[in-house]
Amino acid sequence: MARKDLTQRQQIILRLVVQEYVRTAAPVSSKTISETYHLGVSSATVRNEMALLEQLGYLTQPHTSAGRIPTEQGYRYFVERLMEQTDLSPEEQRMISHQFHQARLELDQWLKLSAAVLANATRNASLVTAPKSEQCRLKHLELISIQEDVALLILVLQGGAVKQQILTLDQAMSQDELHRTARRLTDLWAQATASRIAASLPNQTGLTAQVGEVVSSAMQRIDARRSSDIYHDGLLNILNQPEFKQQEGIQQVIRALEERRLVDQLVERVLKEGGVHIIIGGEGQWRELSDVSIVLGRYGVGDSLTGAMGVVGPVRMTYGRAVSIVRYMSRLMSDLLYDLYGCEN
Amino acid sequence: MARKDLTQRQQIILRLVVQEYVRTAAPVSSKTISETYHLGVSSATVRNEMALLEQLGYLTQPHTSAGRIPTEQGYRYFVERLMEQTDLSPEEQRMISHQFHQARLELDQWLKLSAAVLANATRNASLVTAPKSEQCRLKHLELISIQEDVALLILVLQGGAVKQQILTLDQAMSQDELHRTARRLTDLWAQATASRIAASLPNQTGLTAQVGEVVSSAMQRIDARRSSDIYHDGLLNILNQPEFKQQEGIQQVIRALEERRLVDQLVERVLKEGGVHIIIGGEGQWRELSDVSIVLGRYGVGDSLTGAMGVVGPVRMTYGRAVSIVRYMSRLMSDLLYDLYGCEN
DNA sequence: TTTAGCACTCTCAATACCAGAGTGCTAAAA
DNA sequence: TTTTAGCACTCTGGTATTGAGAGTGCTAAA
Numbered sequence: 001m002a003r004k005d006l007t008q009r010q011q012i013i014l015r016l017v018v019q020e021y022v023r024t025a026a027p028v029s030s031k032t033i034s035e036t037y038h039l040g041v042s043s044a045t046v047r048n049e050m051a052l053l054e055q056l057g058y059l060t061q062p063h064t065s066a067g068r069i070p071t072e073q074g075y076r077y078f079v080e081r082l083m084e085q086t087d088l089s090p091e092e093q094r095m096i097s098h099q100f101h102q103a104r105l106e107l108d109q110w111l112k113l114s115a116a117v118l119a120n121a122t123r124n125a126s127l128v129t130a131p132k133s134e135q136c137r138l139k140h141l142e143l144i145s146i147q148e149d150v151a152l153l154i155l156v157l158q159g160g161a162v163k164q165q166i167l168t169l170d171q172a173m174s175q176d177e178l179h180r181t182a183r184r185l186t187d188l189w190a191q192a193t194a195s196r197i198a199a200s201l202p203n204q205t206g207l208t209a210q211v212g213e214v215v216s217s218a219m220q221r222i223d224a225r226r227s228s229d230i231y232h233d234g235l236l237n238i239l240n241q242p243e244f245k246q247q248e249g250i251q252q253v254i255r256a257l258e259e260r261r262l263v264d265q266l267v268e269r270v271l272k273e274g275g276v277h278i279i280i281g282g283e284g285q286w287r288e289l290s291d292v293s294i295v296l297g298r299y300g301v302g303d304s305l306t307g308a309m310g311v312v313g314p315v316r317m318t319y320g321r322a323v324s325i326v327r328y329m330s331r332l333m334s335d336l337l338y339d340l341y342g343c344e345n
Numbered sequence: 346m347a348r349k350d351l352t353q354r355q356q357i358i359l360r361l362v363v364q365e366y367v368r369t370a371a372p373v374s375s376k377t378i379s380e381t382y383h384l385g386v387s388s389a390t391v392r393n394e395m396a397l398l399e400q401l402g403y404l405t406q407p408h409t410s411a412g413r414i415p416t417e418q419g420y421r422y423f424v425e426r427l428m429e430q431t432d433l434s435p436e437e438q439r440m441i442s443h444q445f446h447q448a449r450l451e452l453d454q455w456l457k458l459s460a461a462v463l464a465n466a467t468r469n470a471s472l473v474t475a476p477k478s479e480q481c482r483l484k485h486l487e488l489i490s491i492q493e494d495v496a497l498l499i500l501v502l503q504g505g506a507v508k509q510q511i512l513t514l515d516q517a518m519s520q521d522e523l524h525r526t527a528r529r530l531t532d533l534w535a536q537a538t539a540s541r542i543a544a545s546l547p548n549q550t551g552l553t554a555q556v557g558e559v560v561s562s563a564m565q566r567i568d569a570r571r572s573s574d575i576y577h578d579g580l581l582n583i584l585n586q587p588e589f590k591q592q593e594g595i596q597q598v599i600r601a602l603e604e605r606r607l608v609d610q611l612v613e614r615v616l617k618e619g620g621v622h623i624i625i626g627g628e629g630q631w632r633e634l635s636d637v638s639i640v641l642g643r644y645g646v647g648d649s650l651t652g653a654m655g656v657v658g659p660v661r662m663t664y665g666r667a668v669s670i671v672r673y674m675s676r677l678m679s680d681l682l683y684d685l686y687g688c689e690n
Numbered sequence: 691t692t693t694a695g696c697a698c699t700c701t702c703a704a705t706a707c708c709a710g711a712g713t714g715c716t717a718a719a720a
Numbered sequence: 721t722t723t724t725a726g727c728a729c730t731c732t733g734g735t736a737t738t739g740a741g742a743g744t745g746c747t748a749a750a
Contacts (some may be wrong), residue, residue: 029712044724047713065712065731144485144501154499154507156489162499162509179524235599239592247584250595254580374743389693392744410700410743693750699743706737713730720723 006056006077012039013049014058015082018070022316025242027067075280075293075315083320088328096121096325100332107131107161111231114309114333119234121325124313127257129267130229131300131307131337133158136222138189138197141215143167143178151178153214158191163218170210181207194219232257232312243314249291256292256312267308270296276323276330281315291315295322299330301337309333351401351422357384358394359403360427363415367661370587372412420625420638420660428665433673441466441670445677452476452506456576459654459678464579466670469658472602474612475574476645476652476682478503481567483534483542486560488512488523496523498559503536508563515555526552539564577602577657588659594636601637601657612653615641621668621675626660636660640667644675646682654678 006014016037020028030047033039039046050068053059058074061067070078088096099117111128118126137158144152149172155163173181185208189197197216204212235253244250256262270277276297282289293315300306309330311322351359361382365373375392378384384391395413398404403419406412415423433441444462456473463471482503489497494514501507518526530553534542542561549557580598589595601607615622621642627634638660645651654675656667 027712031712042724043712044726045722048723051714061713063731064714065729067712139491140489140497142487142489142499144487152485152501152507154487154501156497156499156509162497162507164501164507179528183524233603236596236603239596239599245592247590247592247595250592251581251584254584258578258581372743376743387693388743389695390691393692396745406744408700409745410698412743691750693748695747695749696745697747698745701740701742703740704738707735709732709734711730711732713728715728716726718723718725720721 006053006058009039009041010049010053011082013046014053014070014074015078017050017053017059017068018074018078018082021069022318025316027062027069029067032067072281072283072315075319079278079280079319079323083323086320086324088324092121093328096328097332100329108229110333110336111229111307112233114329115231115233118309118311118325118329119237121329122311122313122318122322123234123237124311124317124322125234125238125253125257126232126309126311127263127294127296128231128309129263129307130231131305132271133161133305134303135193136161136219137191137193138186138215138219139191140186141182141189141211142186143182143211145173145175145178148172153211155215155218157219157222161222163222165214165218167211167214169207173207181211184208185211189215194223230257230260230263238313241314241316243291243316249314252289252291253312255288256294262286262288266294266296270298270308270310271306274298276327278319278323293317293319295319295326297326297330299333299337301334305337307333351398351403354384354386355394355398356427358391359398359415359419360423362395362398362404362413363419363423363427366414367663370661372407372414374412377412417626417628417660420664424623424625424664424668428668431665431669433669437466438673441673442677453574455678455681456574456652457578459674460576460578463654463656463670463674464582466674467656467658467663467667468579468582469656469662469667470579470583470598470602471577471654471656472608472639472641473576473654474608474652475576476650477616478650479648480538481506481564483531483537483560483564485531486527486534486556487531488527488556490518490520490523493517498556500560500563502564502567506567508567510559510563512556512559514552518552526556529553530556534560539568575602575605575608583658586659586661588636588661594659597634597636598657601634601639607631607633611639611641615643615653615655616651619643621672623664623668638662638664640664640671642671642675644678644682646679650682652678 013033016033017028020032030043030050034041034043034046050059054061054068058071058077059068060071062069096117100113108130111130115126115128118128138155139158140156142154144154146152149169151167151169151173153165153167157163194216197212197219201209201212201216238244238253239250244253266279276295279289279294279296281291281293291314292312294310294312296308296310298306298308310326358378361378362373365377375388375395379386379388379391395404399406399413403416403422404413405416407414441462445458453475456475460471460473463473483500484503485501487499489499491497494517496512496514496518498510498512499507539561542557542564546554546557546561583589583598584595589598611624621640624634624639624641626636626638636659637657639655639657641653641655643651643653655671
């Protein structure tokens with residue numbers, strides 16, 4: 001396609017077309033451009049430029065005698081070179097930060113809240129994955145007596161996650177004995193990974209072996225769960241968008257949110273590369289997402305405790321704003337994680 | 346409306362109309378009824394009966410020269426008197442039970458799994474609330490050292506729920522000291538409700554007071570959270586239904602799943618009255634649900650640990666099957682809860 | 691009480707038509 | 721060489737028309 005870069009004026013026109021189309025959802029005519037924005041040129045000139053931009057692949061027409069709308073390539077150029085990267089206004093920052101800090105919560109509720117705030121601020125659907133640590137390590141374990149021969153095993157993992165599991169004991173044990181055992185095992189396995197614990201099992205017997213079995217398999221399960229939980233919110237926001245009048249588009253959004261496989265790939269990439277990624281209409285790679293765009297950022301502490309959060313909406317999305325908000329929220333969430341667990345990583 | 350009850354033949358015809366309409370989603374004609382099911386009467390006779398059923402409010406026509414479709418009242422009569430209440434086939438029971446017992450999980454994952462199974466078996470959207478106990482009581486608390494002056498507080502509640510909370514200590518404490526404190530406090534507050542703990546606080550000082558503060562406010566927060574978490578699944582299933590071709594209907598479903606207020610009322614009622622409830626097209630009370638039906642059942646142990654699970658779909662739903670599956674799943678879930686925590690209630 | 695027959699009604703799809711919007715192109719102007 | 725005015729052309733979206741098909745309601749006979 002285009003070898004030479006776009007002229008100044010072409011850039012301006014492309015930017016205006018994108019912005020106008022995002023605003024109105026209707027094809028943009030040359031007249032609209034030349035009249036509402038005063039470029040000092042006539043509609044005919046704009047028309048010529050638009051024809052050129054179409055040849056270069058940045059614009060297209062729904063039909064011969066309609067205005068132009070951006071192509072995926074057009075959006076791509078826009079987000080990479082034309083979009084003004086404004087920070088959020090201080091008052092907006094304050095509002096979000098206020099929503100976010102109003103309560104002391106647990107991790108899963110923070111995540112849910114993030115999804116809600118994100119959805120609310122962008123007026124789109126949102127998506128937040130739970131932070132995932134590379135390979136989880138045991139921090140502490142505790143045994144709590146429930147009945148004579150039933151105990152609740154609690155695992156505290158490096159990174160602050162807590163898992164619990166019911167255990168049926170081979171023999172009755174008092175809370176006191178359980179305590180002592182738990183303490184011994186904590187000393188034994190502190191910092192250990194699932195495989196290290198599993199490896200140490202053949203030398204163990206009795207309760208130690210039993211607990212070790214459960215602990216390592218629980219940790220393995222966590223490690224294996226490649227896709228951590230996904231929280232989402234704000235579906236209602238985008239349902240009103242004209243592109244989702246027909247259920248075809250909605251299906252794509254819901255699939256994007258419900259089907260793990262798809263999101264996992266994206267998340268994987270974001271986690272690996274960091275920064276805020278923008279996926280426009282599936283970018284040719286994901287046919288299932290042809291009608292939606294995703295703005296996805298990474299949050300977390302260091303490399304070992306990271307997750308992704310972002311916005312899902314129609315391709316005709318206000319990318320600038322979405323990026324700002326995703327970036328801001330990611331930072332908030334990262335700070336939060338750092339305050340909670342950062343010290344240990 | 347109808348004072349005299351329907352004749353045998355009218356009942357049969359009403360049943361056939363409902364079943365046929367559920368199957369095909371198209372208005373049912375008198376000819377279809379008299380031909381495909383051999384009633385031994387002509388279409389004209391059926392026609393007369395249908396006209397009568399319409400007068401009585403059980404059927405309606407989309408327009409004058411179309412077939413009939415059931416009204417909400419028609420569906421209501423159907424589910425209450427005409428529907429065959431088949432149990433699930435043994436093989437289906439086995440299949441579900443197999444999906445359900447394949448893994449050892451934690452409560453929240455059981456709930457998620459239930460939603461998935463429910464959605465899958467009914468080919469509709471599903472909805473599962475977390476079990477809620479009347480007023481939560483403390484079972485056990487534990488303090489785990491994270492840094493010198495930072496500890497992780499873990500609350501185990503009666504009923505098996507586990508909550509954790511980060512705590513910044515006024516002074517450095519060793520894991521040992523924390524253990525002893527936790528043990529003392531567990532003895533002190535075992536079985537206590539949030540308000541009891543709060544009431545005992547004025548007499549306390551230092552760490553005890555600090556922990557007590559956090560514990561009781563955390564428990565209050567849980568009690569206050571009238572609507573427990575809601576898990577849902579299977580939106581994709583019903584998106585293909587013809588009644589949801591236009592986004593109007595989909596909005597209702599998503600609203601039903603996302604907006605707490607609405608579901609909370611229903612859940613409340615189901616929890617209070619037990620059994621499997623069927624809400625058809627909002628039943629006049631909920632205008633926001635005019636296009637969807639909900640089949641909702643209660644599960645749980647005794648009165649103190651109960652939740653609701655059910656199916657959300659188009660009004661044109663296979664109620665019989667939905668009821669069977671919801672009932673079966675509720676029982677499975679109740680059994681599970683009983684195995685896990687039942688002993689204590 | 692049931693049924694055959696028939697006129698009537700309404701939908702749905704196809705077709706035609708028209709106004710409006712927007713383009714592409716040409717030829718003149720800058 | 722670039723810009724612009726002017727104009728013919730194209731395509732959409734709305735409205736009106738038509739005809740076939742499906743299904744009903746009603747009447748009169750069985």
